[in-house]
Amino acid sequence: MQPIGDIAANAGIPEEAVERYGRYKAKIDVTKLPVAKSFGKVVLVTATSPTPAGEGKSTVTVGLADALARLGQKSMIALREPSLGPVMGVKGGAAGGGYAQVLPMEEINLHFNGDIHAITTANNALSAMIDNHIHQGNVLQIDPRRITWKRVLDMNDRALRHITIGLGGPGQGIPREDGFDITVASEIMAVFCLATSLTDLKERLSEMVIGYTYGREAITVRDLGVQGALTLLLKEAFKPNLVQTIEGTPALIHGGPFANIAHGCNSLIATNTARQLADIVVTEAGFGSDLGAEKFMDIKARKGGFSPDAVVVVTTIRALKMQGGIAKSDLGETNVQAVQSGIVNLQKHVETIRAFGVQPVIALNRFITDSQAELDFVLHWCEENGVRAALTDVWGLGGAGGEQLAKHVLEILEEPNDFAPLYDVEQPVIDKITTIVQKVYGGKGIVLTDKARKDLLQIEQNGWGILPICMAKTQYSFSDDPKKLGRPDDFTITIREIIPKLGAGFLVCLTGDIMTMPGLPKTPAALNMDIDSDGNAVGLM
Structure with a gap:
């Protein structure tokens, strides 16, 4: 790792704006940055519906920024901070992987600047x-x-x-x-x-x-009357955190709302700071395009006053086979037919991104168990459907493994797009929810419980109906049933509760059995974690 002062200097951050948290981390006082003369373009990284096999979205985000830097672009990353709940629960670490990581990985995953x-x-x-x-x-x-x-x-x-x-x-x-x-x-x-x-x-x-x-x-x-005290408690945390990738690309990691409960994007102030400092900002939104990407475009981009200039959809052969009905234990076996069955999931995510007026690029994230026949099928499908696609191996090769993906992204950045949110906030609440269900999820419509109807009546009486919608839904399916994989159709989404979040500026719609306090799995990731006699973290990857 390079000293964080060198990373900051290379990013164009003046010394007086850098507040060091040790040798390799810093916070940035954005009030001391020079006034921006222009803002960089935004590349959003999303994915197909997540599976226990893992898609490597954060890894591709890091690798793509490194690849762009290798091609001579001034790039910067904007990511969410890992939550200790998922780190100790199912996911383990959340700082990328292999040769496409942000560092120092251990400190980012554990407490990260508080x-x-x-x-x-x-x-x-x-x-x-x-x-x-x-x-x-x-x-x-x-x-x-x-x-x-x-x-x-x-x-x-x-x-x-x-x-x-x-x-x-x-x-x-x-x-x-x-x-x-x-x-x-x-x-x-x-x-x-x-x-x-x-x-x-x-x-x-x-x-x-x-x-x-x-x-x-x-x-x-x-x-x-306590808003001043709350702000005081948050004033230092509100400054974006600067770290680096293995290849020295600057990364701002700041904020981390859940994507299946909240809007699933890093802080707007970090994204805008990166846009101010770099020509290309690579950022991600949680889970698949039906959750994180939809909220990025309908909530964050709308509030931030910018548009995504390109969208990368990450998928894997393993994920497509699971969407096609194959058990996780059998993913190592070549099964082109299962890939063919599961590719309908990718197809829907492509349609969703196009519905926002943006052309996607497919990042086919390679795993060692992938057969050439399976890879060829997906790449051929992308070609037939007019979607740019690149085989990536940033986990094994770092930025060098993402150069083809980066070239596709650069091509799209030179093209105009017709980005627009899917709905107008002035529309009735029911219409906004239905638009998301039909255009993003591919469902028929919605059903409101009695509780949700009472919530909606109260929201309308208070004049809160003009807020955007933040759907709280399972990440595993387009429907509200996590067992319905692939591309289900002819389904409805049940809205059990609508919660006004006036500070955030959106209405949260709870669907299915989504929980705002998750539980630990039978075998938590924490059981694999330890520390050696030299103080090095073990099992946090």
């Missing part, structure tokens, strides 16, 4: 203020039965989903039901990632709804 802990603290400080207000007389007449704000923890802990607090007598607060979400599902994380300045951050925090009065009037953070 940003997520700061969000945890701000969220729980607000919870403490709410309960204290009720305990001290409840001037705002907050109904304890209608408090919507939850505590958070950056860990998968199903036992905390539904709890009772305030037990033990009058001195211990007011007894009420409560619960924990994972930190990256907190509205503060979404606000953090969509704010453009500290002033904007404070204003957005003040607009968050925490519950309702006995008369069912909304109570906001502004009513409690």
